[in-house]
Amino acid sequence: MRILLLNQCFYPDHVATAQHLTDLALGLSKAGHQVTVVACSRGYDSPQIRYPAHEFWQGMDIHRIWTPGLGKSAKWRRLVDFGSFWLSATWILLWLPRFDVTVCLTSPPLISTLGTVMAAFKGGSVVPWVMDLNPDEAVAAGWLRAGGLAERLLGFLQRWSFRRAARIVALDRFMARRLMEKGVPPEVIHTDPPWSHDEAVRYDEQGREEFRSLHGLKDKFVIMYSGNHSPCHPLDTLLEAALAVRDRSHLHFLFVGGGSEFEKVKQFRERQLLGNITTLPYQPMSSLAASLSAADLHVVVLGEPFVGIVHPCKIYNILTLGIPFMAIGPEESHLGDIAAKLPAGDSYVARPGSVEEVVHHLVKAAESPGRRSLDAQRLAREFATEALRSRLIRVIEEAAQK
Known part of the structure; x- marks a missing residue:
């Protein structure tokens, strides 16, 4: 054919x-x-x-x-x-x-x-x-x-x-x-x-340590947003949370990828003089496993007006790794459906604009650095x-x- x-x-x-x-x-x-x-x-x-x-x-x-x-x-x-x-x-x-x-x-x-x-x-x-x-x-x-x-x-x-x-x-x-x-x-x-890109993405312990060491993240609790930075995935709430916890030196925010909003993240960091934000470009497929494995908590964002218009594709690689994630978006969405299938501690859900809620989840998640979820990995097999x-x-x- x-x-x-x-x-x-x-x-x-x-x-x-x-x-x-x-x-x-x-x-x-x-x-x-x-x-x-x-x-x-x-x-x-x-x-x-x-x-x-x-x-x-x-x-x-x-x-x-x-x-x-x-x-x-x-x-x-x-x-x-x-x-x-x-x-x-x-x-x-x-x-x-x-x-x-x-x-x-x-x-x-x-x-x-x-x-x-x-x-x-x-x-x-x-x-x-x-x-x-x-x-x-x-x-x-x-x-x-x-x-x-x-x-x-x-x-x-x-x-x-x-x-x-x-x-x-x-x-x-x-x-x-x-x-x-x-x-x-x-x-x-x-x-x-x-x-999911399960042929290229797997939890890579050695790659995690090397990546964290390379970017000065060795003793940090790393909160990662990786992928396309676009208006469909508004990052304002996450950035305001980074500002709110600037004095908690062990919490570090890593933004990896590109897109029209990537420069805004850099500008926010520079304008607020935040040392707890690092930005990196898209990582090649050969380094993707190490990059994604370096997180202690992944963040997936979906703007409420975009439910059913765009899709949070990055969630499937995160499930494969078994690393906990926080969803910032409406519960009535595909992202909310995924989060609802996992127990507390493996997933967190915060409403867009609720900085206090995001900060609460970050502090809670940081109590279990390096946590992995077997439930998430089992769910990943569906994808x-x-x-x-x-x-x-x-x-x-x-x-x-x-």
Whole structure:
């Protein structure tokens, strides 16, 4: 079967959608399918990094698109990058052959619409793998006005493509509910979360000690936020908690990753003269186990307006490690569902804006440094790569028959 994967990010980029799409591509190739990928030639968070425009890798044909790489510092820069990706992808897809199935992710926004147009023109089925919902996210973040002309137009294009999908993959029950509200038939929706990177992520005791020593964290209780720093995951409450406990020298906050809000964390640290905050860029996959294992408490944040729009993917790697985590977000969310399955001490839940609640949980968690949870590790098996990836591959294969 000929399968096209369409997304802004792919190997060797290290952002979450690139990692999950690369995992899927390898699984499809191993299953005997002919895989073609159309992605961007620039790093998602580091546009100065350039990847080859065309290469064969692991039996897959990869076409990478040039974009200006203007970055995320202003909305117009994002729009130009997104627009250039759309135009270049359209040109490439016109020249590529027909595919049995096109799997579209959601970066840049509404890229599934392009996949749907090309499939209508050439034939074949389309399977959107919805990593986030736009323009819903843009409205929730305040970037677009609800009910405005732009939101109505983009919403129309989104619904048009989704309603023509052979199957559509939602990441949790809240996202599935939003899709049904948009008119997608329930029988078309397949609900499964993205998997943990259990081949690369494991608890690494030696790596933990080396990483903590390297970054001056040897005798600290490390509270880690690792991943994309974006308005969907508002960090204000956590940062205010860091300010509130600045005199508790054993508590140290480590922010690892990138995204549009990463600079705000640095600026907050410098403005408040906080020595209890360290910031580090995304870690390569080869160092991910050591980096994540270095935490004593992980923090996962989900803004209330974004429930069912974005998904807290990082939680699955945390469960695999068995390290306790604190969820800052609404209880009525997928993140709240996960936390509710674990006993006290393995997970903590705090309301956004409640600095006192966060501080209380931090102090409580710090009473058990280095704690590991067997319950969390058992729960993590539900999100193992092979189980979830195999189910997704079957969904894609079935879509070709429609």
